[in-house]
Amino acid sequence: MTDKQDQYEQQSVETLFHDIATPLVISKMKAELLAKHLPAIITTLVQSPELRHLLPNDETLIDALLTAPDIMQSNLQLVQKKINLLSASMLHQANNFASVTNPPEFDGGSGIPVRTVAIRTVLLVDDEAVHRDIGESLLTPLYDVDFAKNGLEAISLCEQKHYDLILMDLHMPKMNGEQATIALRPRISSETIIIGLTSLPIGANRSGLLAMGFTDFLEKPLTLKSLQKLLRSQSLNA
Known part of the structure; x- marks a missing residue:
């Protein structure tokens, strides 16, 4: 094959x-x-x-x-x-x-394996129940997943547990995704991937959002295919 x-x-x-x-x-x-x-x-x-x-x-x-x-x-x-x-x-x-x-890829013949992103723990932050339910169905067979309804809950959970991946809705009450990401970056590992989730185009705001601490972005509703494609891209670019 x-x-x-x-x-x-x-x-x-x-x-x-x-x-x-x-x-x-x-x-x-x-x-x-x-x-x-x-x-x-x-x-x-x-x-x-x-x-x-x-x-x-x-x-x-x-x-x-x-x-x-x-x-x-x-x-x-x-x-x-x-x-x-x-x-x-x-x-x-x-x-x-x-x-x-498929044997491991190597970087330019140097003999050093390209780093792969090992995702075990995931935090999905979204105020809409339907998107949390979709995320639960997609992610729980593969990862250890927790959920938060807003940025404040996300910060509280991150103070108690390390997450390899945070899926952060940009638009939420109490504390939105941008505010939460700015607050979280100094408190969490630099290796933690934060992916912004949005149903609206990022457009010219992309560079500013990346500067806030986001790693990348995905459109809602979340799909396993798009998430894993992005994670593979992050692995190769690491």
């Missing part, structure tokens, strides 16, 4: 995982909303003589409406666990195969 085929195999696994994980997270959020509100709505309709006619005259169907959200949540959680296990296994196999078939 050629190097190009190896790369295609790994990218295919990453793309497949992301394509499944994102709609699964959205489905879980919808099921949680249904589980929280639908039973109360159905109960109100059942108990109201004026509104009872809005429901079908079928007790089995009404029972299904009451119990379906909890069943959906349980099944989705089971599916997510199985997908996480499967994706971790597939990515592990792909990485092991690549490490066997």
Whole structure:
């Protein structure tokens, strides 16, 4: 198998995982909303003589409406666990195969291996639950991941634990990503990678943001493919 085929195999696994994980997270959020509100709505309709006619005259169907959200949540959680296990296994196999078939690169014949970025601990900082859920689905099969909702929480966690990689949303309440990164850089290892996450173009602000302490940037929503491509680039440029 050629190097190009190896790369295609790994990218295919990453793309497949992301394509499944994102709609699964959205489905879980919808099921949680249904589980929280639908039973109360159905109960109100059942108990109201004026509104009872809005429901079908079928007790089995009404029972299904009451119990379906909890069943959906349980099944989705089971599916997510199985997908996480499967994706971790597939990515592990792909990485092991690549490490066997592709020997370490060396710098200009000097005999010194090019440094690779060994990421074990990750902190994802984002105030939006959907992006934290997507990050959890994508990252937890591969890394030890913690989460923060704003820059203040990120600083608190970094005072307690070392992180190899920080994924920092730029726009958050209380303390945004720029302020948090400026505050964190003197307090954390210079080897820690801080990647800014944004749904808006960086444009001319890029150089100023890099000067604040960011290593690089990725567009939201986060994908495993784009993250690992960036990390490989950081490894080769180190």
